[in-house]
Structure formats: C-alpha cells, structure tokens
Amino acid sequence: MSTNTFSDTEHQILEAALLEFSTHGRQGARMQCIADRAGLNKALIHYYFRNKERLYEEVFRYVFQRYFRRLGETLRRDGDFPTVLRAFINRYLDLLNENPALPMFLLREVSEGAPVFSRRISEIVEISPDGMPYLLLQLFAKASSSGEIRHTDPFQALISIMGTCIYFFAGFPIFAALMPELQDRREELVEQRKEHIFELVYYGLKPRTE
Amino acid sequence: MSTNTFSDTEHQILEAALLEFSTHGRQGARMQCIADRAGLNKALIHYYFRNKERLYEEVFRYVFQRYFRRLGETLRRDGDFPTVLRAFINRYLDLLNENPALPMFLLREVSEGAPVFSRRISEIVEISPDGMPYLLLQLFAKASSSGEIRHTDPFQALISIMGTCIYFFAGFPIFAALMPELQDRREELVEQRKEHIFELVYYGLKPRTE
DNA sequence: GTCTATATCTCGATAGAC
DNA sequence: GTCTATCGAGATATAGAC
Numbered sequence: 001m002s003t004n005t006f007s008d009t010e011h012q013i014l015e016a017a018l019l020e021f022s023t024h025g026r027q028g029a030r031m032q033c034i035a036d037r038a039g040l041n042k043a044l045i046h047y048y049f050r051n052k053e054r055l056y057e058e059v060f061r062y063v064f065q066r067y068f069r070r071l072g073e074t075l076r077r078d079g080d081f082p083t084v085l086r087a088f089i090n091r092y093l094d095l096l097n098e099n100p101a102l103p104m105f106l107l108r109e110v111s112e113g114a115p116v117f118s119r120r121i122s123e124i125v126e127i128s129p130d131g132m133p134y135l136l137l138q139l140f141a142k143a144s145s146s147g148e149i150r151h152t153d154p155f156q157a158l159i160s161i162m163g164t165c166i167y168f169f170a171g172f173p174i175f176a177a178l179m180p181e182l183q184d185r186r187e188e189l190v191e192q193r194k195e196h197i198f199e200l201v202y203y204g205l206k207p208r209t210e
Numbered sequence: 211m212s213t214n215t216f217s218d219t220e221h222q223i224l225e226a227a228l229l230e231f232s233t234h235g236r237q238g239a240r241m242q243c244i245a246d247r248a249g250l251n252k253a254l255i256h257y258y259f260r261n262k263e264r265l266y267e268e269v270f271r272y273v274f275q276r277y278f279r280r281l282g283e284t285l286r287r288d289g290d291f292p293t294v295l296r297a298f299i300n301r302y303l304d305l306l307n308e309n310p311a312l313p314m315f316l317l318r319e320v321s322e323g324a325p326v327f328s329r330r331i332s333e334i335v336e337i338s339p340d341g342m343p344y345l346l347l348q349l350f351a352k353a354s355s356s357g358e359i360r361h362t363d364p365f366q367a368l369i370s371i372m373g374t375c376i377y378f379f380a381g382f383p384i385f386a387a388l389m390p391e392l393q394d395r396r397e398e399l400v401e402q403r404k405e406h407i408f409e410l411v412y413y414g415l416k417p418r419t420e
Numbered sequence: 421g422t423c424t425a426t427a428t429c430t431c432g433a434t435a436g437a438c
Numbered sequence: 439g440t441c442t443a444t445c446g447a448g449a450t451a452t453a454g455a456c
Contacts, residue, residue, distance in 0.1 A: 009421080023321060028237030031450065044422060046451060104321040110383045111233055111314040118387050125388065133388055155385070155392070155399070156406040163377025164370045171369065171376075173320045177328055178335065178343055182365070189365070196366040204414025219439085241432060254440060256433060 006062075010048055012038040017059045022101035025108050026056050060109065060116050064124045067102060070095060072132035081143045082202055088136070089197050092165045097190050100169045107170065133158070140205075149205035157205065164197050214272075220258055222248040227269045232311035235318050236266050270319065270326050274334045277312060280305060282342035291353040292412055298346070299407050302375045307400050310379040317380070343368070350415075359415035367415065374407050 006014065016038035020029040031052060035042045049055040074087040096103060109117050117124065125131055129138070140154035168190070176182045182189070216224065226248035230239040241262060245252045259265040284297040306313065319327050327334065335341055339348070350364035378400070386392045392399070 023323075025235040025238055025318070028235055028322075030448095041423060042450080043424080043452080047421070050451095052450070101321075104317065106384070107314065107317060107380055108235070108321075110381070111311070111318075112238075113233070114383055114387055117384070121387060127388065133385070153399075153402060153406070156403060159378050159381065159385075159403075160374045160406070160410055162381065163373040163375075165373075166381075167373025167376060168369050170317050171320070171372065173324055174316070174327070175343070175365070175369075177320075177324055177331065178337070189363075192363060193366060193369075196363070196370070200370055200410065200414035202414075203416075203418060204410035204412075206413075208413060240430095251441060252432080253434080253442080257439070260433095262432065 004062075004065075009040070009044070012040070013045055013048060013055070014059050014062055017055055018063055018105070019101060021056060021059060022105035022108070026112065029056075057116050057120070060105075061120055061123055063102065064106065064117075067095065068125045068132045072126060072135060075132065075135035075139060076130075081139070081148050082198075084139060085202060086194075086198050088139075089161070089165065089201075090194050092162075093168075093190060093194055093197075096165060096169045100172075103166045103170045136161075143205075147207065150207045152205055157201070161197070161201055164200065168193055214275075216272075219250070219254070222250070223255055223258060223265070224269055224272055227265055228273055228315070229311060231266060231269060232315035232318070236322065239266075267326050267330070270315070271330055271333055273312065274316065274327075277305065278335045278342045282336060282345060285342065285345035285349060286340075291349070291358050292408075294349060295412060296404075296408050298349075299371070299375065299411075300404050302372075303378075303400060303404055303407075306375060306379045310382075313376045313380050346371075353415075357417065360417045362415055367411070371407070371411055374410065378403055 013034065016034045017029070019037065020034045024030070024033075029052070031042050031045055034055075035045055038045075045055065049058060071088075071092060074091045075084060077084065077087060079087070106117075109115075121127070125133065128134070136158050137154040140149070140152060140157040143149045144152050144154065172182070172186070223244065226244045227239070229247065230244045234240070234243075239262070241252050241255055244265075245255055248255075255265065259268060281298075281302060284301045285294060287294065287297060289297070316327075319325075331337070335343065338344070346368050347364040350359070350362060350367040353359045354362050354364065382392075382396070
C-alpha cells in the first residue's frame with residue numbers, strides 16, 4: 001500500500017502507467033498499452049497491483065508525494081523574499097519541464113472530483129504548516145505584512161504563480177498547434193520564462209510610489 | 211455537420227455531453243450517463259449524432275467556437291492598453307466562471323494530442339490576424355514597442371495572463387480540498403481576482419525607473 | 421515471478437416496435 | 439422521433455502452466 005520501496009519491475013510498471021494515465025486519463029488508459037510500454041504482459045500488472053484502480057492510485061501517490069516534497073524544499077531554505085521566490089519558480093519550472101505530463105495528470109484527477117487525491121491527501125501533501133501550500137502562502141503573507149509587497153491576498157498570489165508556471169506546459173500544445181514555429185523554441189522559452197515570471201510576480205506585487 | 215441550428219433535443223444532448231466529457235474525458239464519458247443527464251435514452255443520441263466520436267466533435271466545436279469568439283470580442287474594442295487589458299481579463303474570468311468545466315475540456319483534448327482541435331481548428335479559432343490569439347499577442351507587442359510596457363516576449367505575456375485566469379478554476383478544487391473555508395469565498399475570490407490579475411500583469415510589465 | 425490462454429463484463433451501437 | 443431489447447467488440451481480470 002504505502003510502502004515506497006518498489007522492485008525494478010514495479011518501477012517499470014509505475015513509469016509506464018504514469019505516461020499512459022496522463023495522456024489517456026484513468027478510464028482511457030489501457031492495461032495492454034501499459035504492459036507493452038513496460039515490456040511485459042498484462043497479467044503481471046495484476047499480479048503486482050491487483051487491478052487498474054489500485055494501479056492508478058499507487059501511481060498517483062508515488063508521483064505526487066515526490067512532486068510536492070521537491071516543491072516544498074525550496075521554501076524551507078533561508079533567504080529574503082525575492083531569493084526564495086526565484087528559487088521556487090526555477091524549481092517548479094524545472095520539475096514541470098522534466099515531466100510535462102504531470103500537470104495534466106493532476107488536473108484530470110481534480111476535474112473528476114479528485115477522489116484519490118482527497119482520499120490520500122495526507123500522504124501526498126504536507127498538511128502541516130511546514131508543508132508546501134502553507135509555506136508558499138506564508139511567504140506572501142510575510143512579505144505582505146512587512147511591506148515588501150503591497151497588501152495582497154496570499155491565496156490569489158499562490159494561484160497566480162502556480163498558474164503561470166503550469167499553464168506554459170499544459171497549454172503549450174494549443175499554441176504550438178496554432179504557431180508551429182514555437183515547437184523549436186520550447187527549451188529557450190522555458191528558460192526565458194523563469195525570468196519573466198519572477199519579474200511579473202515580484203514587480204507586479206511590489207508597492208507603488210505613485 | 212457545421213450547422214449551428216440545433217433542435218431542443220439536440221441542445222439537451224449537447225449540454226449533457228459537455229458536462230460528461232469535461233468531467234470524464236472522451237473515453238471516460240459514458241453514453242448512458244449522457245442520456246440519463248439529458249433525460250432520454252442512448253438510442254436517441256445515436257439517432258442524432260451517429261456515434262460517440264461525432265458527438266464529441268460536435269460538442270467540442272459547438273462550445274469552443276462561441277468561447278473563442280466571445281473572448282476575441284473584447285480585443286476588438288477601442289481603448290488604451292490598460293482598458294483593453296482589463297476588459298479581456300474581466301470577460302475571460304466571467305466566461306470561465308459561467309462554465310468552469312471548459313478549461314478542462316480543452317486541456318484534456320490537447321493532452322490527447324488535440325486531434326479534433328487540430329482537424330477543425332479553422333472553424334474554432336480565427337486564425338486570421340483579426341482572431342483571438344493574434345489580437346492578444348498584438349496587444350502586448352504594440353504596448354511593448356510603444357514603451358507602455360517594458361520589452362517583453364508577447365507569447366510569454368499571453369501564457370501568463372491566460373494561465374493565471376484558467377488556473378483559478380482548474381486548480382480551485384485542489385485548494386478547496388486543502389482549505390475547506392475557501393469553498394464559501396469562491397464568488398468573492400473571483401471578483402477579487404479580476405483586480406489582482408490586472409494589477410499583476412499591468413504593473414508587472416510596466417517599465418521601471420530604478 | 422512471468423507467461424499464454426481464456427473467462428467475464430462493460431459499453432457503444434443496432435434492430436425493430438410504436 | 440422515441441423507446442426497449444439485444445448484439446458484439448474490446449477491455450479487465452483470472453486460471454493455470456512453467
């Protein structure tokens with residue numbers, strides 16, 4: 001269930017399943033495709049994970065536990081507001097760039113009512129005040145009360161920063177379909193994006209003199 | 211096929227299908243559920259739309275043609291940069307708020323390789339320079355070259371503004387699961403968000419004196 | 421643990437009455 | 439145009455050999 005030690009075979013299955021689930025969704029995913037991608041047969045998947053539902057659940061937890069933890073790390077380091085902000089943005093974009101399928105996997109789950117996410121939320125995100133969503137809220141709340149940024153609802157800031165990061169990856173295929181020339185500039189755009197988002201958020205939230 | 215005049219029954223089916231497709235995806239959607247939701251039987255759906263694929267395609271076009279057109283309208287009005295920017299943000303958030311399932315419907319389609327979107331793109335978005343994505347790019351390009359905002363890649367700005375708008379609706383359930391108190395503040399947060407995004411984008415992109 | 425072969429079942433699609 | 443009943447494809451899941 002909650003064990004984090006997987007054998008090689010299990011890892012192969014989990015990775016293949018992640019790809020299949022994130023491109024085709026929980027229902028659209030095919031056990032046969034997962035088996036093919038992992039280089040083994042369907043029966044073996046059932047041997048390890050019993051059924052499709054449990055496989056989905058394991059993949060979900062396996063992936064997002066790590067994802068939220070790595071995201072949270074950047075917020076626990078010392079540094080002033082712009083330094084931590086920058087570290088968070090860079091880490092987030094790098095994480096997403098390494099696995100562009102992740103946001104869709106999460107968003108899909110959420111749009112289906114987030115049954116698995118809700119059921120296993122305590123294993124996935126750190127609900128404590130020392131966990132990822134709270135630390136980010138706190139970062140903005142502190143900067144807001146110290147006057148480093150103007151008075152802002154930290155939740156709005158949180159949505160803004162996560163939205164601008166995620167949407168690049170989630171929405172890229174839409175724009176690449178409309179403007180094929182973007183396809184080649186992808187890597188360059190990701191790097192450029194780090195600075196763009198930092199400036200947008202930092203200077204967008206800074207107090208104005210006028 | 212491309213006719214926009216649907217009977218009452220067809221409308222009922224389309225609306226039910228939109229909900230089903232956006233929450234469960236193209237494969238996950240069940241014809242039985244669509245029929246139930248629309249208050250009629252499966253056979254009738256086949257009578258009108260032949261099969262699931264065509265139904266999906268009709269729903270997709272039916273919904274997004276209108277969506278992109280209504281979004282584009284705000285960019286064709288006269289006004290200076292902040293005025294048009296504000297109008298666009300307000301319209302976008304209102305559109306999304308009226309139908310929070312839309313972004314996921316589009317993002318799902320895209321994550322599956324956007325077969326329908328690509329095939330029928332000419333009916334859905336206005337590819338002409340007078341259409342929605344180009345007008346928005348142009349808005350930023352103009353403001354950039356006139357010095358009203360600092361030198362910025364218009365594509366980055368486009369992603370930022372759309373991302374911050376969409377993610378509020380796409381990601382809201384995640385945060386509502388973590389912080390249940392948000393659920394009651396939803397409408398208030400949407401309104402607050404209009405100002406938040408405008409300020410973030412406008413002041414985030416404005417030239418700085420320092 | 422890993423495979424092949426097969427049973428079981430879900431769901432899209434059709435036939436045909438009204 | 440709308441319905442009930444049913445077929446058949448395709449997918450999950452299992453049995454059982456190795």
